[in-house]
Amino acid sequence: MAKKFVLKANGIKPYHTGLAIPIFSLRSKKSFGIGQFSDLKILADFVYSSGMDVIQILPINDTTIFMDWRDSSPYRANSVFALHPIYLDFTDYLDKFKKSELKKILDEAKELNQLPQVDYERVSNFKWRLAKKVYSNYSKTIFENLSFKNFYQSRKFWIEPYACFCYFRDNYHTADFRLWKQNKYHEGLFEELSSDPEIFEDLKLHIMIQYLLHKQLKEAVDYCHKLGIAVKGDVSVGIDRKSVDAWTLPELFKLDKQAGAPPDIFSSSGQNWEYPTYNWKEMSKDGYSWWKARMRSMADYFDIYRLDHILGFFRIWENPENSVRALLGHFSPALAMTAEEIESYGIPLRYWGVERFIRPFIKDWVIDEIFGRDQRDEVIQRFLKYTGFGNYEFKEEFGDERKVKMAKGLEDYEREGLYRLHENVIFIPDHENPKLYHPRINLMDTISYREFGDAFKQQLEIIHNNYFYGRNYAYWQEKAEEILPVIKDASEMLACGEDLGMVPDNVPSVMWQLKILRLIIERMPTDSNFITDLKWTPYLSVVTTSSHDITPLSLWWQEDKNLIQRYYNEVMGLEGMAPKEANPSIIREILKRNLNTKAMLAIFPIQDWLDTQDDLRNPNASLTRINNPAYSYYYWRYRLHLDLEDLVDNQGFENFLSDFIKNSKRSTVGLTE
Template identity: 45%
Template sequence: MKITFEIYYHTRWGESLFLSGDIDELGANEDNRAVMMDYQGDGLWKYTMELPASAKKFHYEYLVKSGEGIRREWGSPHSFSPGKNAAEYRLVDRWRDVPADLPFYSSAFIQGIFFRQHADSVVETIEPGTLTVKVDASQLRPDERLVMVGDCPELGDWDVLKAPLLNDSAFPEWQITLDGKQLKFPFEYKFVIVRTHQREVVAWETGENRICREKPQNPSEAVVVSGLRFNGSESQWRGAGTAIPVFSLRTDYGFGIGEFIDLKYLVDWALRTGQSFIQLLPVNDTTMSGTWQDSYPYNANSTFALHPQYLRLSEVGYLNDEVEQVRFDALREELNRLPDVDYERVNRAKMEYLRLLFEEQGEATLSSDGFKAFFRDNSFWLRPYAAFCSLRDRFGTANFSCWEEHSFYDESAIADYCAVWSPWYKSVALYYYIQYHLHVQLSEVKEYAHRAGVVLKGDIPIGISRTSVDAWVNPQLFHMDSQAGAPPDDFSIEGQNWGFPTYNWEVMARDGYAWWKARLRKMSEYFDAYRIDHILGFFRIWEIPFNAVHGLLGHFNPALPFSPEELQGYGFRFDASWQTVPYIREDFLDEIFGAYTGEVKERFLVHKGDGRWDLNVLVDTQRKIVGYFSGASDDMSILIRDGLMRLIDDVLFLEDPDRPGYYHPRISAQHTHVYHSLDEDQKSCFNRLYDDFYYHRHDVFWKDEALRKLPALISSTDMLVCGEDLGMIPHCVPEVMERLQILSLEIQRMPKESWREFGDTWAYPYRSVCTTSTHDMSGIRAWWEEDRARTQRFFNEILGEQGEAPYFCEPWICERIVELNLFSPSMLAILPLQDWLSIDGRLRRENPQEERINIPAHSRHYWRYRMHLSIEQLLEEGVFNTRLRELIERSGR
């Protein structure tokens, strides 16, 4: 069998085109074994190979090689299945660049919203003398099909009703095979979208007619033309969705917390109200201490494992001991009546139940074919995770530095620890068992959502815990001596310190970001879209020294710190001796410590003369201060503690930890005493260098950093990518997100334009997700009551209402705010469930303060919010659901 590849590609000087594939004849997917194509002139490249007549389906892709490296096509490799009768095949391809409507090629649309059953689609056999045409068309709804119409009888003589339908079994690629002997070459044609009933025309292709000249050269040759794309203006499809954490769901069958199976009920509600997205918070296991402090969903012990709390126990099995089963059933009902999540009782009860059930059925489950397949595909992370959990339980801590001989991960030692003959095997296998059932239940939910045309959207945290499996197994991938956080913003005036180690991107790049890719691929098993938490971290992260507590003492990494000579170039008189150490002067100590100033001087300060003081060694870092005052609760201790922390924050510059002698201006330094000690000229010079550093200096540098990482990561799966791009946004971020077609996040009360108080919803970009609030913010109603002056301006300027704003956010006001988002151009309007309910005075919660999920300024916040009514009740609210559906439909979503 002879196969000839043809492709038009205009190379530059020094470039050549190669073919790579998963068969030996094409190099077995090894780039250095890819075969070079022959240049024919006028941009045409060819390569011919021989395969045995018994050859099966294979995959291939085109590569451009040059001295600068390798350039690849976008998307999955081409595929080809030889027929049984043709002796020759000519594959006429087009180079595949990233499509302009990339989001519509994601699994969110292909497998979710535009989900197709393919019941009537059977791939036609490619016979000798035939012409097969393949075209990508991703934006067709399930009730729409593609026809090929043209200027010959075989294509309907331009009559859509007579034109042949294309096959959609490989959607979004459509295929048709025509008898070459019946066609008159060349011929003109176009593709047309029709609704299957009576072939109602939805859209003709735009542009000039296509011309086909690829005629079979002899009766034994079959020609396949692929790589075409439907020519049409980008669809302005817009959808709506709901955001809610899984733990917040309430159903009649819950165990005091939301569970994966509860999402089926939420899918039903989404379908009933015309919504197509359900957005969740991270669902990874966060079990560290076994206390309520583990409720924080962004501090996972594994970036792969799912949280056991989300298991529906009855779906796993029932206990043989009827008395015990009755006890747990009663406990379930008790916990399910609670207004909030009791994290500790819920998780203790579930783990007790699962241990008992594992004793009864664990061996049978672990012997099943389903589990064996799961273990085979996931053992690379599952075995270390299960060992981690066993060791955490055994030593009573997730801090692996306390695990004696297992303080440092050793693969062979852990293999012995997990072996079936190990005394610890059952404690390890318990977690295999739990993760398998979690996988089964969440996979079932995803399939259920697909059948309803609803998409599950997950969340990728920017950080990992320093006491996690990931840090234990791969410490080289992280900077364990630093902390990630965020600069000051609307959420926290002192910045945020998340405590996570930062990424060692240089080491990660050496294996092509394999850890990140594996993490995303695992996520894609359960989700078709994801939110990149703090996407700015891929441009630069806010890195805080390990001895600091406040985010104010952080700096961007990577960054381009100033040399003293550069600072002098701004006209600034730099002096490291007093501008890089805490600025403590006699004249403002009373302002900070008041009546306790004398005691502070005596116990914590060292006098240097001339009105200057230093902190003594007991409290010369913020971490030491926190330790010193640990457990103190009296007003004096708290005032002194907070005052000493402020003193350490009082610097103009921070020395770069990796480049001694280079300096970062401290964020928000204009609020320090040391800044106010400068004369007006020096303040002006400092402001100029500060603005340059934070708003201009790094634009190209950070753009290049993001483009080194993000393309490789987002292309590793076909999920729809959304970015959380709030906060201090460099100019390069929108450019990169637009280039990579990552959806931005738009919130009216946090506009991207610094000169606006409120965002203009009508001006939101199409590739965006808009929302009324996030899990880190108060909902519409609570926000309305926070700042009366701001609420009044919103009432008059944005809502266009006259007079005094109502004190409470009345349902009609909530509906107006919801409408502003629904009618925006954003592709997605995904609102918190609390804000959807706010438009109904009968259904919404009485106290809006009880709807808050997280308060970022409180590092030890308890994440325990639950719906105040069950999803079953919500499904029965016919008037509200009809009203919501009409509102969504009226907005064009």
């Protein structure tokens, strides 16, 4: 058994280098159409020989909710404790299959493994067929094993509810527990279900699979540790509302709200992740025990973790239950405004009627601007009703964004236009107290705003900017300083935070005080500059060239020619026109400047490492993107186009990487300026 492996800041080796890749993206010669926990061992051999010492992965929890390709997102977990069955390697459990049966299995596995991308649904169905066979052949022996008994006893608190959840999900053909007869978990339910022998076998199947997953992941992590390689996991900011956690502990979540993010570079209309938001007040009553258990479970496997959207622990962007996009959300918690406060700016809120500010502002010219004059009469007839004085409101069947989304027979441009009408407001009523108000994010971009006189416009802009850039900062810091230390102190793992987006000024100082590493991406500046100046990268940070939410460097190079030209001339210091493609020398230069920062961790996506070589880069760069956050449901199916075994055998590439890293700041011993 490997020794306890802990990565510390300012340790004997102050700088670390690694690569990032989702488990599902790994490809080995023995894979079954998707990466598996056992593939981490082969990856570790490559990482070790290349002079790196960190492997970063995405969340690995079970995401089986829709039972189709939508479950491919690793951030939509049905349990914060259960591992995903799709990552189980069945190689060691095939010896009891008949020869004819085994041949069919291996043929199908080979076919799936040769696909350029993950076929999530086929792989999942294939693996569950194998899982049931393995259960029949091995369960009795496994359940008698002392290791299994210890595993089960220490995890009963989550594994029994998880097994019940899986049973009901599969039998009701939906994970939406509101549609189940047992729509709320209760103590003793596992025992009640177990009294039926047939159901008991189903429950034990899910428990056995979790044990085998744990065993394989632990073996892979221990192997990494023996090579001196740390493993970095990922803590998703939310849970799915159709999850075991929401089913068993609904009081810990605001199930009638939706978490997301305000408008950013990914989406001008913001992001609606559809996760429930946390009920922090309820969580605090038992000292955040759910969070502590979650982090201790993570520490079974990881040395480092990335806290997804750490801004959500200061405040979350909270959307109402009936919203589709995110422009009608507001920060929570946040100091909302009273009517009196708004009026103190000279805004006639109640004098003109609050509805003028909080309800969609719809007039003939507004309809014309969004849909075109030729469409006005049809839009009014189908979707609106006249309320007098030149104003319209929505018909009941289109009364919110969710209804618009569900309406049949609408063209995409019609839905888009109706969303814009719904979002044409100035203030958002507070979700808890509708007599308090929040400025609508980017209210200056609304058509409603343009109807006001210059004096009112100026005051509304002041209200907006004061609210979003200062008013809540101290309040949010107080909340973060209550929650984040609990999460951080729950384990010995090195804590990193993903602090991209609309970042309050005091977030970096809070993270520094708590020794939580920041995330630095050169092309995602947190100020008004067009690019992040890597010269100012702090030691307590992770620097990377790309992430799963943005394109690898080769695709980024083709997105904005004007920005790339400026980057080529001003940042890289090269003259003339920028090349149309990011050739290996350009990729190397970008990686080198990141390696030479003061950041404790430099972790780059494997796509960017491979693009340093002409003969190793994917000839079809479009297949290297992992996610596009502009879409609520995106198919996460990126896979390496090379077998890990071939990378391990490529001594020339490993030597290049080792020398490349040695000739950078990563090889220094001791901190230097």
